[in-house]
Amino acid sequence: xxxxxxxxxxxxxxxxxxxxxxxxxxxxxxxxxxxxxxxxxxxxxxxxxxxxxxxxxxxxxxxxxxxxxxxxxxxxxxxxxxxxxxxxxxxxxxxxxxxxxxx
Amino acid sequence: xxxxxxxxxxxxxxxxxxxxxxxxxxxxxxxxxxxxxxxxxxxxxxxxxxxxxxxxxxxxxxxxxxxxxxxxxxxxxxxxxxxxxxxxxxxxxxxxxxxxxxxxxxxxxxxxxxxxxxxxxxxxxxxxxxxxxxxxxxxxxxxxxxxxxxxxxxxxxxxxxxxxxxxxxxxxxxxxxxxxxxxxxxxxxxxxxxxxxxxxx
Numbered sequence: 001x002x003x004x005x006x007x008x009x010x011x012x013x014x015x016x017x018x019x020x021x022x023x024x025x026x027x028x029x030x031x032x033x034x035x036x037x038x039x040x041x042x043x044x045x046x047x048x049x050x051x052x053x054x055x056x057x058x059x060x061x062x063x064x065x066x067x068x069x070x071x072x073x074x075x076x077x078x079x080x081x082x083x084x085x086x087x088x089x090x091x092x093x094x095x096x097x098x099x100x101x102x103x
Numbered sequence: 104x105x106x107x108x109x110x111x112x113x114x115x116x117x118x119x120x121x122x123x124x125x126x127x128x129x130x131x132x133x134x135x136x137x138x139x140x141x142x143x144x145x146x147x148x149x150x151x152x153x154x155x156x157x158x159x160x161x162x163x164x165x166x167x168x169x170x171x172x173x174x175x176x177x178x179x180x181x182x183x184x185x186x187x188x189x190x191x192x193x194x195x196x197x198x199x200x201x202x203x204x205x206x207x208x209x210x211x212x213x214x215x216x217x218x219x220x221x222x223x224x225x226x227x228x229x230x231x232x233x234x235x236x237x238x239x240x241x242x243x244x245x246x247x248x249x250x251x252x253x254x255x256x257x258x259x260x261x262x263x264x265x266x267x268x269x270x271x272x273x274x275x276x277x278x279x280x281x282x283x284x285x286x287x288x289x290x291x292x293x294x295x296x297x298x299x300x301x302x303x304x
Contacts, residue, residue: 042155046128056134
């Protein structure tokens with residue numbers, strides 16, 4: 001997302017993370033809270049992690065017999081980036097690579 | 104009621120699929136499956152599974168194709184279509200008895216190719232978002248027209264009157280449909296269209 005403005009859905013996810021900086025979130029909880037389906041939410045989370053804006057960890061739930069869950073929160077750099085990105089005004093839509101973006 | 108037997112079954116089958124994913128996406132597939140255990144049985148669980156399937160499929164497709172590769176394919180197909188368009192116009196101008204549909208198709212191919220290449224090159228930036236909407240609308244129409252032309256030509260060639268086969272319309276239909284399909288494919292496999300910053304005055 002270097003040089004690119006995030007999508008509306010990404011902004012929604014970032015805003016949720018920014019509301020509770022430092023807090024770890026579960027995927028399904030985020031999905032319910034934001035009204036985003038898994039097919040939309042997870043690609044956003046994956047992209048954020050790819051760009052080192054998001055850190056992840058596995059946690060063992062308290063209740064036995066359940067599989068460990070994946071948790072997410074913004075990294076320090078991710079919080080700074082997200083704050084700036086959410087504050088940016090909206091732009092136009094394109095599938096081209098922006099000029100100068102080599103990533 | 105918690106998702107139990109059904110969730111466990113899907114999760115077990117899903118874990119088999121995880122092994123087929125690229126290493127960078129395995130954790131994410133496991134994460135999707137783990138969350139499934141927490142979801143109530145019903146439409147929510149089904150939506151979660153369908154969405155997860157989409158994510159996994161994208162991971163697979165993305166590891167095979169890569170968006171940038173597809174853009175290269177699109178640019179190449181656009182150039183081919185443009186050359187074919189010029190050929191058809193040349194055919195009309197320099198040969199006799201060429202039906203009017205030939206230059207019409209040539210112009211269509213040139214517009215499709217020229218617009219796509221111009222859009223990819225950023226020439227139409229100032230016209231966003233209408234330039235993108237026009238591209239999507241045009242490519243959608245092109246897929247339908249190209250596909251129809253291809254199928255109609257193929258059916259005609261099954262039993263051509265007088266044994267006169269028509270490969271021209273078949274080829275042009277295929278070219279139009281292929282180029283448009285790749286353009287729409289790029290939109291479809293993207294998580295969402297990227298939005299670039301608009302230069303502030």
